[in-house]
Amino acid sequence: MVDAAGKTTGAGKYTDDLSLPGMLVGRILHSPYPHARIKKIDTSRAEKLDGVVAVITGKDAPNPYGILPVGHDEYALALDKVRYVGDNVACVAAVDEATADKALELIDVEYALLPAYFDPEEAMKAESDLIHDNKPHNLEKDYHHVFGDPDKGFAESDQIAEARFLANEVTHAAMEPHSTLSSFEIDSHTGQPGRLTIWSSTQVPYYLQHKLSLVLEMPMAQIRVIKPLVGGGFGGKSEVIPLEIIAAVAARAARAPVKITYTREEVFWAHRGRPRTIIDLRTGITNDGRITAVKARVVQDGGAYCSYGVVTILYSGALLGALYDIPNIQYDGYRVLTNKPVCGAMRGHGTVNVRFAFESQLDELAAKIKVDPAEVRRRNLLKPPCITVNGLRVQSYGLPECIDQVVKRSGWNERKGKLARGRGLGIACSHYVSGAANSIIRSDMPHSTVNIKIDRDGGVVVYTGASEIGQGSDTMTAQIAAETLGCSLARIKIIAADTDLTPIDIGSYSSRVTFMAGNATLRAAEAVRKQIASAAARRMGCDEEDLVFRDDLIYRKDFAGGGARATQSKSTSKSSDSQQSESSVSGKVEGQILRGSFQQKRKDEGPKDSMSFEEAVVAAIDFHGALTGTGSYAPPAEARGGKHKGGGVGPSPAYSYSAQVAEVSVDEGTGEVTVHKVWAAHDCGRALNPVSVEGQIIGSVWMGMGQALTEEMIWKDGMLMNPGLLEYRSPSAAESPEIEPIIVESIDPEGPFGAKECSEGSLAATIPAIANAIENAVGIRLHESPFTPERVLAALRAKRSQKKINLTEGIDPTAPTRLREHGGSLWFKGKGPARHPKDPARRESAVPTGGAD
């Protein structure tokens, strides 16, 4: 990786590692109530505290914003209402953290409590005290799609399965807590704060620049967003997080740089993770294993604001297509507002929970028609190139090979059903977009633009807006530039994600970087290469097309020495490290890349068969004046999806495919599930960097395993019960299995060198693969994730006593009550024990009021 040394030596700077002279520390006051009207905020006591420079509240920045243009429902700080425990109320900028924390305690807020909604199906019934006044029934958005003829499809089927699945809420828990440093420059003309520079842990610098401009009422050109190293995102930093706006507002008020870094608990409140999802799924299949129809009703518990919600609920429906050939689809999706922290985009955005349900149900149907689960998947393959019934264009399709690979490597045919008691194998598939074909801000602008500049020293500088967040974006960019220009990687320098320097790139989300920024890099490098080629061709007396760029050398195709020299230089560069090869490069030109000396040399030598990279670059600069190139990428019109309402979400220029087999064992005494190994085959088009691709596959599978077995946000009356990494139970090295990544290359016709997505698509298959393996091991079908010992034991108990599990309750009613308290809705309906008089969920008085204490 081109940026590895900074990460392994500690020299690399993340946002919280930065500081500026005179910098203040910002701390945010959060709401203690899930739903309340703010009657009064008094900041005077806090302002008087020694060391406090500024205290800001909602009125300091009253413009609404939100990541989606249809969802501008957030404010930097609450204006009149708080909508979840952790909502942002005020911010203090002070000389140090201790002073800021003390000042927070001196801010007096008077709240009038409102009834709160914690369960989406309860929230949908609400007539009054809505979370947002313009959202009746607390319904953020609902979509109802019908493709083909589902009724006819079900009539043609031989077997139908119908069930409710529940996937509980999970969060990214990236290792780096969000952090933002904000600083204004004094404008020379006005003498007032002018240009703003923001360093932030973001996946989307351009969107941040855009939203800051809305809230601060400043032109985008006055705002510079710089993304330092980012310590993991997984979608949690793919939108504008409150602290990013608050830090800017606080810096403006304090007239000094302000840095805000979330505590781990605040990171959990900031959230934007995967919503708790209720999926009512019905699938029909014929006896020979063809899926005839799917009907899905999906309800997502979206939290208090829109965030990416409208996109999430659309992805859940759209990506029912494009994996298998399903002729008839009915989809009803409901994105519901509740008084909990906001859900947004998380790795595998929108598809993961529905995929868990679908792949689980497909295994049940396979059992009913007595067809092997791997075989039933093979019988429903797409025949690309094709356009699915819901308007998604599929060109490259490595799923058949993925299935073959995992079946072979796992010994599926030989071992399944013959393992020891309590041990089983399960298979599942998934897919994901290689970048959304439509940007969230509707326009015709390219999704990625890249500039390349080469100087006389032969150093190649690539300016890209693509955001490295640990996925290998910078390395991918450098590799594509080096490959296209035929030069060594050591020549490439990446300048990335600085809105003043780099052209617009809409960011690192929806697995778009390799496909889109990669294509833009390829085009920029080709543009530069063309200029070098025309100059080199003149010098060599041949056509541009006859030139080969390879191993820091440009030579004619027919030049006999070219291949030999190239091979030679390749073998030397292999045996020596990059530093040595660099010194031999400068040795070749004897450190003198001066115009005169080269011109003299040229005159001496006459036409040549080959030129070194530097020679060609200098020739091109002499010839063209300057050596720069630009490339951009916008998805082709035919890949942008159907015309139906909501048809803009789901289409992608290419889809990645994944098939997985999981081997698990279940302890029938304790209910504990152990994953022993996962074989994961992923069609990434072409693996530009196999170590990175394998790392992404392993990481996705591992994160999926976390959601399958342990990770869950546990709520009680809108309070998060486990806002810490240990309580949230992110798997450690001790409980992480061996994951065997298998790269499948389908070579996409439009991807850069055929490459597609590899960082998200594998996640969704892991959860159902484990669920199916548990079924294979002990014969229980789990409908609710994560598969904790309690849930496994409850299902085992129900199986032994032949009781049917009431799926709408989510779990066996005899199970411990904690499991049914997902949203606290039982308390809310007054079924729980007596509550504390100040408890906001208490219903005795219709609108209870309370003070700030």
Add this chain to the structure above:
Amino acid sequence: MKKELIELSVNGRGHELAFEPSKLLLDVLRQDMQLTGSKRGCDDSSCGACTVLVDGASILSCTMLAASCEGRKITTIEGVSEHGSLAAIQKAYGDWGGAQCGFCTPGFIMTVKHLLSVTPDPSEAEIRNALSGNLCRCTGYNQMYQAIKAAIDAEQKGTAAAK
């Protein structure tokens, strides 16, 4: 609380620093010494991103008072590079995908340094056990094992060559 003058030995050098006796070692390293390689990833010593060596033992600098380290030898990630170039474990973590976003990496490398100092040739189970105190959200840990094995191989080759 009033600041006091306290002498700390960090990465082989003595530093005389004025800070409150209540200040945590992590905050002194990051804020007073600008050694920002050690990271804060949690509030409750659950993530291991702040791991440093104190007299050769790996400890969480977010739960140790800096003042209590007076007279002891502190090594941070900044002290791991040898003569300005990458140590074998750092090179291996970069080459084998042991570091993705890199935020947890300094903590892991300090933990591995300690592991290898007490167990020069650890088994896979010993490696897993040692790493279980550090959390990573990117890698699923698999590629770290490869990196650690590669680093041990490189060290052994280096030692063999020196002989």
